Amino acid sequence: MTANIIDGKTIALGIRQTVAQQVKSRIKQGHPAPGLDVILIGNNPASATYVKHKQRACEQTGIRSTCHHLTEDTDQGTLSALIQQLNRTPETQGILLQLPLPTHLNPDDFLEQIHPDKDVDGFHPYNFGRLALRQPRLRPCTPYGVIELLQSTGEDLIGKKAVVFGASNIVGRPMALELLLAKCTVSVCHRYTKEIASYVKSADILISATGVHGLIDSEWIKPGAICIDVGFSKLDNGKITGDLEFETARQRASWITPVPGGVGPMTIATLLQNTLKAAELQDE
Numbered sequence: 332m333t334a335n336i337i338d339g340k341t342i343a344l345g346i347r348q349t350v351a352q353q354v355k356s357r358i359k360q361g362h363p364a365p366g367l368d369v370i371l372i373g374n375n376p377a378s379a380t381y382v383k384h385k386q387r388a389c390e391q392t393g394i395r396s397t398c399h400h401l402t403e404d405t406d407q408g409t410l411s412a413l414i415q416q417l418n419r420t421p422e423t424q425g426i427l428l429q430l431p432l433p434t435h436l437n438p439d440d441f442l443e444q445i446h447p448d449k450d451v452d453g454f455h456p457y458n459f460g461r462l463a464l465r466q467p468r469l470r471p472c473t474p475y476g477v478i479e480l481l482q483s484t485g486e487d488l489i490g491k492k493a494v495v496f497g498a499s500n501i502v503g504r505p506m507a508l509e510l511l512l513a514k515c516t517v518s519v520c521h522r523y524t525k526e527i528a529s530y531v532k533s534a535d536i537l538i539s540a541t542g543v544h545g546l547i548d549s550e551w552i553k554p555g556a557i558c559i560d561v562g563f564s565k566l567d568n569g570k571i572t573g574d575l576e577f578e579t580a581r582q583r584a585s586w587i588t589p590v591p592g593g594v595g596p597m598t599i600a601t602l603l604q605n606t607l608k609a610a611e612l613q614d615e
Contacts, residue, residue: 332554334584335479346479346520348580350603354393357610365610367425367451367602368417371402372410373403385427388599394402394606395422403433406611410441417444418495424610426524427602430501451605455499456571462508468612469605471505476608477538477559478509484557484586489514496520496547496574499538500559506538509581537584551577552599561594 358364367389371382382398387537389396417423425450432438444451447457453471461468467608481488497503497519510517520530531537531551539547540561552558562574573590581587588594 332582334558335484335503335585337483337559337586337588337593339476339480339588339593339596343476343600346597347603348593350394350607351392353607357607358393358512361453363422363608364393365397365424365540366397366422366604367427368420368423369396369398369427369429370401370410370413370511371398371406371429373433375431378431379575382429385599385602388603389606390605391403394603399608405433405436407436407440409612410436411444413443414444417442418449421613423449424613425449425606427451443571449609451602451609453505453605459500459505462505463511465512466508466529467512469511469608470601472600472601472605473500473502473594474506474509475604476594476601477506477561478513479597479601480559480588480594481536481556486557486586488536490516492516492518492533493536493538494518494520494534495538495540496527497542497561499540503539506540509535510538511524540573544572544574545576547575549576549583552580552583554583555585556583558587559594560588560590563590563595 369382372413373485374384386396417426426445428441430438434455442454443456445455446454450458450469453469462470462579493515495503498519507517507519516532528551531547531555534553534556536557538559542562542564544564560575560581564572566572571591
């Protein structure tokens with residue numbers, strides 16, 4: 332068996348093209364273009380690159396994007412004041428606080444300050460809670476993108492046993508909620524989980540989001556499983572890889588995402604969807 336590749340780049344491109352068409356239609360109807368304001372703090376190279384990619388995607392789909400780049404030593408008061416200013420600004424339909432923050436700033440203290448209608452990352456307790464209650468509104472981008480990837484396979488997800496590795500608020504926990512919404516039976520493995528091999532062997536859908544390459548032995552993968560790799564690592568030889576050993580995992584799975592080119596493009600595509608959705612919510 333050799334797995335089919337789930338091409339996140341192609342699927343994301345289709346979503347971006349749809350968003351661009353919807354933005355054009357929105358403007359023709361007399362509504363303003365959606366506006367996304369990104370807050371970037373400090374000089375983390377990876378964060379700066381992510382923000383650049385997000386802004387380029389916005390530009391290509393007709394979404395206005397502004398980056399507020401604050402210094403590494405920004406204090407809580409300054410960041411809070413900026414968030415409240417953007418909450419009050421009608422031209423700002425979406426607010427994105429780029430993570431991670433410098434160590435002296437606790438992200439939980441600020442994500443909750445973003446107005447739920449402008450929370451395009453889907454991290455506000457209100458939006459997280461709506462997902463838990465099966466009433467999704469603005470959904471966490473990466474898990475939402477993974478669901479789109481799973482649906483692209485054409486496989487029936489109902490009743491499938493899904494195992495998620497990683498329990499972060501950004502991916503693992505909302506991913507479990509998304510899978511429950513898709514009517515899967517869900518297990519979440521984390522650093523305290525014992526006998527992880529038994530979970531992998533039982534998984535019809537395996538989603539790994541740990542950032543630890545090699546944690547999952549490909550021999551554990553259930554033949555025919557769908558494997559979604561959310562991890563991102565750089566090996567000593569400079570190669571970019573995910574959590575899974577791609578070539579060996581591919582020999583057991585029925586579908587698999589590559590790294591790069593799998594989940595990453597979908598995260599940006601779903602951010603664009605959320606920004607458009609946020610603009611529509613504020614039209615009401």
